[in-house]
Amino acid sequence: MKITISEVNKYVGEEVTIGAWLANKRSSGKIAFLQLRDGTGFIQGVVVKAEVVEDVFQKAKSITQETSLYVTGVVREDERSPFGYELTVTNVEVIHEAVDYPITPKEHGTEFLMDHRHLWLRSKRQHAVMKIRNEIIRATYEFYNDRGFAKVDPPILTGSAPEGTTELFATKYFDEDAYLSQSGQLYMEAAAMALGKVFSFGPTFRAEKSKTRRHLIEFWMIEPEMAFTEHEESLKVQEEYVSHIVQSVLKNCQLELKTLGRDTSKLEQIKAPFPRISYDEAIEFLHEKGFDDIKWGDDFGAPHETAIAESYDKPVFITNYPKAIKPFYMQPAPDRDDVVLCADLIAPEGYGEIIGGSERIHDYELLKQQLEAHGLTSGAYEWYLELRKYGSVPHSGFGLGLERTVAWISGVEHVRETIPFPRLLNRLYP
Known part of the structure; x- marks a missing residue:
C-alpha cells in the first residue's frame, strides 16, 4: 500500500510503500539508517543487513543524498524519534539517482543557500x-x-x-x-x-x-x-x-x-x-x-x-x-x-x-x-x-x-x- 509519511500513524505494524527522497544517511557494517522525506514529513528508515536480501542492503548503503526512492517497510512506533515512528525497511527501489547534490549536511553561507533556494x-x-x-x-x-x-x-x-x-x-x-x-x-x-x-x-x-x-x-x-x-x-x-x-x-x-x-x-x-x-x-x-x-x-x-x-x-x-x-x-x-x-x-x-x-x-x-x-x-x-x-x-x-x-x-x-x-x-x- 502506498502512503505518505504523515499517514504512518494509521498503519502501525503494516507493510507500506512510501515515495521519498533521501535527506541523509548513516550506516555501519550491519545496519543502515535512512533519513527520508516526502514533503509531508520526515521519517527514519532502518535497513538491517540480516533481514533483507544483500542487494537491498548494498543499495541502501550506496544511495546518495536527495536520490528519489520507493521505500517499502513495516511501520513501527519509536519513542526515541521526534516523529514517534520509524520504518523497518524491506525493500528499496531507486527512482532517480541524485549526483553531487550541492547542499550537504555541512554548514553553508547564507548567500550560497539563497542562490540554491x-x-x-x-x-x-x-x-x-x-x-x-x-x-x-x-x-x-x-x-x-x-x-x-x-x-x-x-x-x-x-x-x-x-x-x-x-x-x-x-x-x-x-x-x-x-x-x-x-x-x-x-x-x-x-x-x-x-x-x-x-x-x-x-x-x-x-x-x-x-x-x-x-x-x-x-x-x-x-x-x-x-x-x-x-x-x-x-x-x-x-x-x-x-x-x-x-x-x-x-x-x-x-x-x-x-x-x-x-x-x-x-x-x-x-x-x-x-x-x-x-x-x-x-x-x-x-x-x-x-x-x-x-x-x-x-x-x-x-x-x-x-x-x-x-x-x-x-x-x-x-x-x-x-x-x-x-x-x-x-x-x-x-x-x-x-x-x-x-x-x-x-x-x-x-x-x-x-x-x-x-x-x-x-x-x-x-x-x-x-x-x-x-x-x-x-x-x-x-x-x-x-x-x-x-x-x-x-x-x-x-x-x-x-x-x-x-x-x-x-x-x-x-x-x-x-x-x-x-x-x-x-x-x-x-
Whole structure:
C-alpha cells in the first residue's frame, strides 16, 4: 500500500510503500539508517543487513543524498524519534539517482543557500517554516470564513496608490502609467460597501531600498475591510485574529516548532485582549528609556518598536498616531485634529509591526480635502471618492504582513526564510 509519511500513524505494524527522497544517511557494517522525506514529513528508515536480501542492503548503503526512492517497510512506533515512528525497511527501489547534490549536511553561507533556494526549501528547517506559513494561511481562511467575511481579490496592477507612489514599481499599461500594488485596501473598501465584511490575501510590492531582516520587496498581505465598523471594533477583530492563528499553529505544528527550537511558552500567552498604548504615551515611554532622538511627530523605527514591545508578553497596539505621518484616508480622532484613529500592532521579541490599521474617512468633503492636501487630484481617485457619495458608512480595516508574522511565530531571525522565493533588494534569483 502506498502512503505518505504523515499517514504512518494509521498503519502501525503494516507493510507500506512510501515515495521519498533521501535527506541523509548513516550506516555501519550491519545496519543502515535512512533519513527520508516526502514533503509531508520526515521519517527514519532502518535497513538491517540480516533481514533483507544483500542487494537491498548494498543499495541502501550506496544511495546518495536527495536520490528519489520507493521505500517499502513495516511501520513501527519509536519513542526515541521526534516523529514517534520509524520504518523497518524491506525493500528499496531507486527512482532517480541524485549526483553531487550541492547542499550537504555541512554548514553553508547564507548567500550560497539563497542562490540554491530552490533546493534549500527541502531542508528540515525550511520545511518546518513553510508548514507553519501554510498553517497560518489555513487558519486565516478559517477565521474569516467562520465570521462571515467574503474573500475578494483586488487588482495587482493599479492606476493609483493608497500611500503615494514613492515606493511603487511603475510599469507601462499600454499607453498609460500603472503600478504594482502596495496594498489592496482602497479596492477592499469598495468591496466592503458591496459585501459588508471582506478580506483579501495576495502579493504586494514595495520598492523600498531596505536591507533589514524585517523587509521584503514582494510580500503577502491579509487585508480585511468592514462596513459599519468603527476603530475600536476593528481592534477587537485584529487581536482575535492574531490569537487565533497563533493558537492554531500551537495546536497543529508542534513538531515544526520543535524542529525550529521555538520557545512555545511565549506563544501560549498570545491570547486576546492585547495591551494598548497611545502614540503620546509611547513617546513619553521612549524618552524615559533614553531615546532622546525621537520627538513628537516622528515615526518609530525598529529600535523604538522593539523597546516598546519588550515591556509586554503579548503584541501591543500603539494607537492614535499623528495625522501628518499617516496616509490621507485615516479618520481624524473626534477630540483632536492632530491625530487619527489608527493603530499599529507590534509583535513581541523584536519582530516589529505586523498589522497596520485604521478607521477610514467616510465623509465626502473631508476625504476630498485630504486628497487635495496630499496633491492627489489627478482623477485617479475619483472612484474612491465616489464611495463617499452613495450611502457612505463608518468603516475600518487593516493589513497583516504574512512574512513578518511567520517569522515571529516560528522564531526565525530573517523574513527571507518565511517566503518560498524571497525578493530582496539585490536578489531576483532564483
